[in-house]
Amino acid sequence: MIQIQNLHKSFGSLEVLKGIDLSLEKGKVLVIIGPSGSGKTTLLRCLNLLETPNEGTLRLGNTTVEFGNRRKASKQQTLDLRQSTGMVFQSYNLFPHKTALENVMEAQIVVQKRSKEEARKRSIELLAKVGLSGKEDVYPHQLSGGQQQRVGIARALATDPQVMLFDEPTSALDPELVGEVLKVMKQLAAEGMTMVVVTHEMKFAAEAADTVVLMDDGKILEQGPPQQVLQNPSSERASQFLNLLTEKEV
Numbered sequence: 001m002i003q004i005q006n007l008h009k010s011f012g013s014l015e016v017l018k019g020i021d022l023s024l025e026k027g028k029v030l031v032i033i034g035p036s037g038s039g040k041t042t043l044l045r046c047l048n049l050l051e052t053p054n055e056g057t058l059r060l061g062n063t064t065v066e067f068g069n070r071r072k073a074s075k076q077q078t079l080d081l082r083q084s085t086g087m088v089f090q091s092y093n094l095f096p097h098k099t100a101l102e103n104v105m106e107a108q109i110v111v112q113k114r115s116k117e118e119a120r121k122r123s124i125e126l127l128a129k130v131g132l133s134g135k136e137d138v139y140p141h142q143l144s145g146g147q148q149q150r151v152g153i154a155r156a157l158a159t160d161p162q163v164m165l166f167d168e169p170t171s172a173l174d175p176e177l178v179g180e181v182l183k184v185m186k187q188l189a190a191e192g193m194t195m196v197v198v199t200h201e202m203k204f205a206a207e208a209a210d211t212v213v214l215m216d217d218g219k220i221l222e223q224g225p226p227q228q229v230l231q232n233p234s235s236e237r238a239s240q241f242l243n244l245l246t247e248k249e250v
Helices: 040-047 075-084 100-110 116-129 145-157 175-190 202-208 226-231 236-249
Strands: 002-011 014-024 029-033 055-060 063-067 085-088 163-167 194-198 211-216 219-224
Touching: 002 040, 014 040, 014 219, 029 040, 029 202, 040 055, 040 163, 040 194, 055 075, 063 075, 075 085, 085 145, 100 116, 100 145, 116 145, 145 175, 175 194, 175 202, 194 202, 202 226, 211 226, 211 236, 219 226, 219 236
Parallel strands: 029 194, 029 211, 085 163, 163 194
Antiparallel strands: 002 014, 002 055, 055 063, 211 219
16 A cells, blocks of 8 residues: 655755655554654655655555656656545644535535535535534634544545545644544544554554554654554664653653
8 A cells, every 4th residue: 555665855954754664554554653853744744745755666556656866756646646645734724714514525626526515415424424413514713623623534534535644633632632533543543544643642553553663863763563662662762762752641
């Protein structure tokens, strides 16, 4: 489903990704953890070309793109990758002047050219899926942060992506609202949705991930099943980071 080989990304003289190799099978959940500035979000954004890698190979589904030596994604490849992925951001990025229903309908009508009737039916189903039945006609400012993020998840699901990408989806939420978002994400994982999740929620990583990747300084420091990476890391640096997280949760 996803194959990344020797992926590099720099911003000017700052090298943010330093040769990433990763793979993820269909229906599996990959959780990426690591300290701030380790390259987690940049890696996630490279998967749908919100950031363009400088070097390496990216394969998602039937689309393969090689970067470097003046090679880059074509417009069609970029479109294919973006249509194959649904992304949920840290900030909710909802249209403030549109209702929850209209936010979920928008991409279906504009990008997928679905009829308004079809998009409306699908959007009502998805809002129910994320626990927001009865909130269809409510505007974002009338919703809690957790509810807004769940609208964001419904919107990302509306285009029927092959892969869902989550960029620290609970980081902007008050602690009491985190659980309602993680519950929806766990439900998606249980249903077999392929997911790549950047998060600091270690309990979610332990319970929902098939593979956990720990990044540091633009490289993969640890990679494996959650029990191995979270409970028995092989490097001192990984142990230090995980101990700090544990101390913060106490």
